[in-house]
Amino acid sequence: MLKVLVIGNGGREHALSWKLACSGKVKKIYIAPGNPGTGELGENIPIEALDFSALVKFARDEGVDLTFVGPEEPLVKGIVDRFQEEGLRIFGPNKEAARLEGSKVYSKWFMKKYQIPTAEYEVFDDAEEAIAYIKGKELPLVIKAEGLAAGKGVIVARTREEALAGVNSILVDKVYGSAGVRIVVEEFLTGEEATILAFTDGKTIVPMLVSQDHKQVYEKDQGPNTGGMGAYAPAPLVDQALMERVYREVLLPTLQGLQSEGIDYRGVLYCGLMIKDGVPKVLEYNVRFGDPEAQVILPLLKSDLVEIAEAVIEGRLEEREIEWHDKKSLCVVMASGGYPGEYATGKEITGLEEAGSLPDIQVFQAGTKWEGDKLLTAGGRVLAVTATGDSFEEVKEKAYRAVDKIYFPDFHVRRDIGWKIFRDS
Ligand code: AMP
Ligand code: GLY
Numbered sequence: 001m002l003k004v005l006v007i008g009n010g011g012r013e014h015a016l017s018w019k020l021a022c023s024g025k026v027k028k029i030y031i032a033p034g035n036p037g038t039g040e041l042g043e044n045i046p047i048e049a050l051d052f053s054a055l056v057k058f059a060r061d062e063g064v065d066l067t068f069v070g071p072e073e074p075l076v077k078g079i080v081d082r083f084q085e086e087g088l089r090i091f092g093p094n095k096e097a098a099r100l101e102g103s104k105v106y107s108k109w110f111m112k113k114y115q116i117p118t119a120e121y122e123v124f125d126d127a128e129e130a131i132a133y134i135k136g137k138e139l140p141l142v143i144k145a146e147g148l149a150a151g152k153g154v155i156v157a158r159t160r161e162e163a164l165a166g167v168n169s170i171l172v173d174k175v176y177g178s179a180g181v182r183i184v185v186e187e188f189l190t191g192e193e194a195t196i197l198a199f200t201d202g203k204t205i206v207p208m209l210v211s212q213d214h215k216q217v218y219e220k221d222q223g224p225n226t227g228g229m230g231a232y233a234p235a236p237l238v239d240q241a242l243m244e245r246v247y248r249e250v251l252l253p254t255l256q257g258l259q260s261e262g263i264d265y266r267g268v269l270y271c272g273l274m275i276k277d278g279v280p281k282v283l284e285y286n287v288r289f290g291d292p293e294a295q296v297i298l299p300l301l302k303s304d305l306v307e308i309a310e311a312v313i314e315g316r317l318e319e320r321e322i323e324w325h326d327k328k329s330l331c332v333v334m335a336s337g338g339y340p341g342e343y344a345t346g347k348e349i350t351g352l353e354e355a356g357s358l359p360d361i362q363v364f365q366a367g368t369k370w371e372g373d374k375l376l377t378a379g380g381r382v383l384a385v386t387a388t389g390d391s392f393e394e395v396k397e398k399a400y401r402a403v404d405k406i407y408f409p410d411f412h413v414r415r416d417i418g419w420k421i422f423r424d425s
Contacts, residue, residue: 001025001026001027001063002025002026002027002063002065002066002306003026003027003028003029003030003062003063003066004020004026004028004029004030004064004065004066004067004068004306005029005030005031005032005045005055005058005059005062005064005066005067005068006029006030006031006032006034006038006042006067006068006070006071007049007067007068007069007071007074007079008019008029008031008049008070009033009034009035009038009049009054009180009290010035010070010072010331010364010366010367010381011291011294011295011364011365011366011381011383011384012070012071012289012290012291012292012294012295013031013034013035013038013071014035014037014038014041014365014366014384015255015294015295015298015299015362015364015384016038016068016289016294016305016320016343017031017034017037017041017042017087017221017232018041018298019298019301020068020305020306021039021042021300023306024039024056024303024304024307025307026306026374028042028043028371029041029042029043030042030043030044030045030058030062031043031044031045031062032044032045032046032047032055032058032302033045033046033048033049033311035365035366035368035369035378036177036365036368036369036375037363037364037365037366037368038365038371047121049069049070049071049073049079049333049399050073050074050077051075051079051162052068052074052077052079052184053422054370055067055079055083056082056083056088057139059083059086059088060088061130061271063089064424066089066090066306066309066313067083067088067090067091068090068091068092068309068368069091069092069288070273070288070289070397071088071150071288071407072098072101072102072286072288072387073085073148074194075092075093075095075098075101075267075287075288076095076098076099076101076137076148076287077095078094078095078098078352079092080093080094080095080098080267081094082093083091083387087146087251089313090161091266091267091297091309091312091313092266092267092268092287092288093265093266093267093269093287094264094266096263096369097183097241097258097263097264097265097266097287098287100265100269100285100286100287101148101270101284101285101286101287102147102148102287103146103147103185103290104145104146104147104284105123105146105182105184105269107285108121108123108184108186110257111263113257113293114253114254114260115253115258116249116250116253116254116257116282116342117249117279117280117281117282118282118283119142119186119187119188119274119281119283120186120187120283121184121185121186121187122184122185122186123146123182123183123184123185124182124183125168125169125171125181125182125183126171126186127167127168127172130167130185131164131167132169132236133221134135134160134163134164134167134185134370135142135253137185137225137346138370139159139160139188139379140156140157140158140188141157141163141185141186141187141188142154142155142156142157142183142185142186142187142188142392143155143157143163143166143167143170143183143184143185143344144181144183144184144186145176145179145180145183146177146179146180146181146183146184147176147178147179147180147181148231149176149179149180149226151225151226151227152176152225152340153170153179153180155169155227156188163204166182167185167294169388170183171183172322182257182279182335187393188354189276190208190251190274190276190277190283190310191232191274191275191277191281192212192237192274192276192420193212193213193215193272193273193274193275193283194211194235194237194238194273194275194280195210195211195212195213195218195231195235195270195271195272195273195290195293196210196238196250196251196270196271197211197268197269197270197271197290197293198251198268198271198299198310199267199268199308199312199317199322200255200265200266200267200268200269200317201266201312201313201314201316201317201318202255202258202259202263202264202265202266202315202317203312203315203317203318204248204318205252205254205255205269206322206323207243207246207247207252208232208249208297208301208324209233209234209297209300209324210233210234210235210237210238210243211231211232211233211234211235211290211293211296211297212231212232212233212235212237213227213228213230213290213292214228214229214230214294214414214417215228216229216339217229217335217339217382217412218283218414219412219414219415219416219419220416220419224340225305225340226335226339226340226380226381227291227292227335227340227380227381228290228291228292228293228381229292229332229335229413229417230292230330230331230332230333230417230418231292231293231295231296231326231330231331231334231416232288232296232330232331232392232395232418233296233300233328233329234300234324234328235421236421236424237275238275242275242278242280245278245280246271246273247278249274249280250271250282250353251269251271254269254271254285259329259377262306264290266287266312266313267287267288267312267316268287268288269285270285270286270287270288270289270290270293271284271285272284272285272286275322275336285409289312289338291337291366291381291384292331292333292381292384293382295331295362295364295386296329296330296331296386297329299325299329299362300321300324300325300327300407301323301324301325302323302324302325302327302381303320303321303322303323303387303423307320308320325388327388327389327396328385328386328388328389328390328391328392329386329388329389329395329396330386330392330396330399330413330417330418331364331384331386331387331399331417332384332385332399332400332413332417333366333381333382333383333384333385333413333414334381334382334383334384334385334403334406334408334411334412335380335381335382335411335412335413336367336377336379336410336411336412337380337383337410337411337412338410338412339412340380343380343410344369344410345376345377345378345379346371346375346376346377346378346409347374347376347377347408347409347410348374348375349368349375349382349383349406349407349410350406350407350408351375351385351405351406351407352375352406354405355402355403355405356402356411357386358398358401358402358405359398360387360388360389360398361385361386361387361396361398361399361402362385362386363383363384363385363386363402364379364383364384364405365382365383365384365385366379366382366383366384367380367381367382368378368383370377371379374408377408377414382408382411383406385399385402385403386404387399387402392418392421393420394416396418396422399417400415
């Protein structure tokens with residue numbers, strides 16, 4: 001029986017902790033720093049995700065057998081290398097491998113080198129050169145800060161003014177600081193997005209069920225991008241034939257490219273795809289589970305996550321069969337009004353217990369905190385309400401029934417999670 005440590009404090013980490021709590025191999029879960037939801041499944045430890053020295057010390061002192069990293073920032077900053085230097089077992093890519101998410105300049109170079117389908121692009125560090133280039137290009141164009149920007153560093157510019165303002169905000173005003181020393185300017189792709197998560201041990205790559213996020217804050221995909229307002233799985237958009245194509249054109253060449261670069265990638269690889277007329281192109285790589293994709297994928301995973309993680313770390317993923325429940329899941333994010341812009345926190349949340357006791361419902365917590373015996377909002381995305389069931393109609397109905405039991409002042413939900421399935425069916 002193992003002691004496991006989960007690093008992070010969002011809805012994804014609550015879902016990871018919940019899945020680990022289902023494992024027959026886990027005797028104790030620590031979450032650093034965790035949230036009130038994870039605190040019900042294990043022990044929250046007040047150490048921040050970037051405080052590597054304190055995390056290493058804690059893992060050593062407590063005899064933690066296995067560590068899971070939720071968010072990208074510790075991965076990109078080398079938490080895996082640090083744990084490994086100390087002889088501690090940790091699930092996730094090392095610093096070199098995590099550059100696939102940490103630098104969009106690097107990931108675009110990688111995709112070009114290994115002929116992985118993606119949007120055409122150019123890199124700039126000089127605003128005037130970028131502006132001169134944009135003048136000769138058709139709109140819309142997509143402008144991306146090179147580094148991590150918490151999901152906010154991407155501007156879809158539909159007018160020349162927006163494009164110029166985007167370039168200036170990143171390269172001149174430095175709104176993303178050192179994450180915006182360089183920009184990628186790329187072709188705007190149309191189509192439909194899908195998330196392909198995969199487990200890899202650097203030798204074998206095994207896709208998980210396909211999911212679909214809802215990035216924009218308002219219904220029918222209007223308004224600014226967020227971290228994700230809801231998700232569902234398995235997404236019917238990617239059928240078996242398309243999945244085979246994604247495997248052949250994206251997953252396998254990515255793995256082979258990593259091998260050619262001498263990069264030992266072990267963990268979860270996230271491919272954000274744009275699909276048009278059956279042709280997949282990579283929008284981005286992430287080096288971890290998505291949030292809220294994890295909240296719909298993990299409830300459908302039948303296999304033991306600890307066993308998969310051990311196979312990944314030990315390089316024997318090929319031997320492992322990964323099994324899924326033959327079910328659907330759908331997650332609705334309840335956010336603070338105003339998110340992804342300014343929003344207030346400290347609002348009391350009620351109805352959680354009633355919602356969570358409904359059948360086939362998991363309420364994953366993200367931006368929440370205890371104040372005395374009151375649960376208060378503490379972030380932009382507050383809760384991720386996930387339903388599982390036999391059909392998308394059923395899971396949608398169940399998820400919103402649970403959402404309707406929960407209240408906090410000025411909350412915002414999209415009422416149309418899954419709309420593309422119902423439109424297409
Ligand atoms: P990224 O962080 O690169 O995935 O970008 C975040 C979101 O911006 C994506 O999920 C898309 O919705 C949108 N996006 C990024 N790149 C493009 C592109 N080349 N064309 C159209 N939309 C894009
Ligand atoms: N849901 C998008 C992400 O996790 O990056």
